[in-house]
Amino acid sequence: xxxxxxxxxxxxxxxxxxxxxxxxALNNFKLNRSLFSSNNALGxxxxxxxxxxxxxxxxxxxxxxxxxxKDLSGSAFSKQTAVSSDSNIMTAGYTGNRPSGIKETSVKxxxxxxxxxxxGSRLSADAAFGESGASKFSVDIGxxxxxxxxxxxxxxTNSSVQKKMADAINNAGIGVKASVETDSAGGxxxxxxxxxxxxxxxxxxxxxxxxxxxxAAKTGANEISSEAKNAIYSVNGGPSRTSQSNSVDLGxxxxxxxxxxxxxxxxxxxxxxxxxxxxxxEGMVNSYNSLFGAAAQMTDDPKAQNLASKMVNISKxxxxxxxxxxxxxxxxxxxxxxxxxxxxxxxxxxxxxFFTQNSGKNYGFTNQLSRLSDNVSKNxxxxxxxxxxxxxxxxxxxxxxxxDLLQYSIQSSGWIFDYSS
Numbered sequence: 001x002x003x004x005x006x007x008x009x010x011x012x013x014x015x016x017x018x019x020x021x022x023x024x025a026l027n028n029f030k031l032n033r034s035l036f037s038s039n040n041a042l043g044x045x046x047x048x049x050x051x052x053x054x055x056x057x058x059x060x061x062x063x064x065x066x067x068x069x070k071d072l073s074g075s076a077f078s079k080q081t082a083v084s085s086d087s088n089i090m091t092a093g094y095t096g097n098r099p100s101g102i103k104e105t106s107v108k109x110x111x112x113x114x115x116x117x118x119x120g121s122r123l124s125a126d127a128a129f130g131e132s133g134a135s136k137f138s139v140d141i142g143x144x145x146x147x148x149x150x151x152x153x154x155x156x157t158n159s160s161v162q163k164k165m166a167d168a169i170n171n172a173g174i175g176v177k178a179s180v181e182t183d184s185a186g187g188x189x190x191x192x193x194x195x196x197x198x199x200x201x202x203x204x205x206x207x208x209x210x211x212x213x214x215x216a217a218k219t220g221a222n223e224i225s226s227e228a229k230n231a232i233y234s235v236n237g238g239p240s241r242t243s244q245s246n247s248v249d250l251g252x253x254x255x256x257x258x259x260x261x262x263x264x265x266x267x268x269x270x271x272x273x274x275x276x277x278x279x280x281x282e283g284m285v286n287s288y289n290s291l292f293g294a295a296a297q298m299t300d301d302p303k304a305q306n307l308a309s310k311m312v313n314i315s316k317x318x319x320x321x322x323x324x325x326x327x328x329x330x331x332x333x334x335x336x337x338x339x340x341x342x343x344x345x346x347x348x349x350x351x352x353x354f355f356t357q358n359s360g361k362n363y364g365f366t367n368q369l370s371r372l373s374d375n376v377s378k379n380x381x382x383x384x385x386x387x388x389x390x391x392x393x394x395x396x397x398x399x400x401x402x403x404d405l406l407q408y409s410i411q412s413s414g415w416i417f418d419y420s421s
Contacts, residue, residue, distance in 0.1 A: 051388035062376035064287035073359035083271030113231035115195025115204035121220030123158035125189040135213025141206035199244025204228035274346035
C-alpha cells in the first residue's frame with residue numbers, strides 16, 4: 001500500500017512513533033486517533049477494520065469463556081450455604097458471618113405475614129362509569145392522609161376510571177400498591193389495593209374514603225378483603241413465634257424467608273450454594289456465543305470458520321448430555337439456556353457432575369472447550385487469516401508473519417493484542 005511520509009526505508013521505531021502514543025510495551029499500545037480520518041495516512045480498508053474488530057472480540061470472549069469454564073471445573077460448586085428442604089415454602093440463609101457448622105433446624109409456618117388488601121368490586125369493564133366531573137378521595141396509611149383528585153370524563157368506562165385511580169395512587173408512593181385486574185373472558189375489571197409493608201402495624205393498614213363524589217364506594221376500593229397480619233411459625237417443635245416480616249432471624253446464625261404456610265415442617269441443613277454455579281453456566285453460554293458468533297460471521301476467513309467448526313464439533317459430541325442440564329443449541333449453532341432445567345440440574349447434582357467430571361477427562365466437554373478457548377486467548381493470530389485484512393496492507397510495509405502485521409496494524413476502536421499472557 002502507499003503510505004504517506006513512510007517509505008520502505010522507514011524504521012520500525014519511526015512507524016511506532018507515527019502510529020502509537022504512550023508505552024512501547026506490546027500489551028500497552030495507545031492509538032493516535034488523529035490518523036483515523038477518512039483520509040488517514042495508512043488507508044485501512046473497511047475489510048481490515050472488520051478483521052481488527054473480530055480479533056478484539058475473540059480475544060475478549062475467549063478469556064471470558066476460559067474464566068467461566070475454570071469456575072465450572074470445581075470452584076463454582078465449593079461454596080457452602082444453608083439449604084431449605086422445600087424452597088417453595090421457605091428459603092434459608094446465614095446471618096452475619098457464616099458459621100463453621102450448621103445444626104439441622106426444622107421450621108413450621110402456620111401463617112405468612114401480609115399487609116392489608118382491598119379487592120374492589122368486579123365491574124363490567126367496558127360499561128360507562130356513570131359519573132363525570134372532578135371527584136376526590138383520600139387514603140390514610142401510617143397516620144398520614146393523602147388526597148387524590150380524579151377527573152372523570154363523560155365517556156370513561158369502569159376500567160378507565162379504575163386505571164386513573166390506580167395510576168394516581170402508585171405515582172404518590174404512599175405505601176399502597178394499586179392494580180387493575182381484568183377478566184377478559186368475563187368482561188369484568190377490579191381495582192385492587194395492597195399495602196407494600198407486611199405485619200400487624202400501622203404501615204400495613206389503610207383506609208380509603210370518598211371526599212366528593214363516590215369513586216371509592218362505586219369501585220369498592222374502600223372495602224377490606226383481608227386484614228394485615230403477622231407471620232406465625234415455630235422452630236424445632238417449640239412454641240409459636242410471630243414476625244411482622246416474612247424474613248426472619250431464626251438464631252444460631254440462620255435466617256429464613258417464608259413464602260407460604262404449610263402443614264409440614266421444612267428442614268434447614270448445610271448444603272452447596274448453587275447460585276454461583278448457575279451464574280457461571282450463564283456466563284459460559286454468553287461468552288461461548290460471543291466467541292462463536294464472532295468467528296461464524298467471518299464467512300470469507302477459513303481460519304475463523306475453522307474456529308467455529310471446532311466449537312460445533314465439541315458441542316455436538318455432548319449435545320445430549322448438555323440438553324439434560326438445560327443447555328441447547330439453535331439452528332445457527334449458538335447456545336441456548338433453559339433456566340428451569342438448569343435449576344433442576346443444580347438441585348439434583350447433575351450440573352456439578354457434568355462439568356467437574358468432564359474437566360478431568362482429556363476429551364471431556366469442559367476440558368476440550370477450555371483448551372480451545374485458552375489457545376484462542378494466547379495465540380489469537382492463529383485464528384485469523386492474512387487475507388482478512390485486505391491486500392492494501394502489504395505494499396511498503398515489511399512484516400515476517402501475521403503476528404508482526406497485527407502487532408503493527410491499527411484498530412480505531414481500542415487495543416490489539418496482549419502478548420504478555
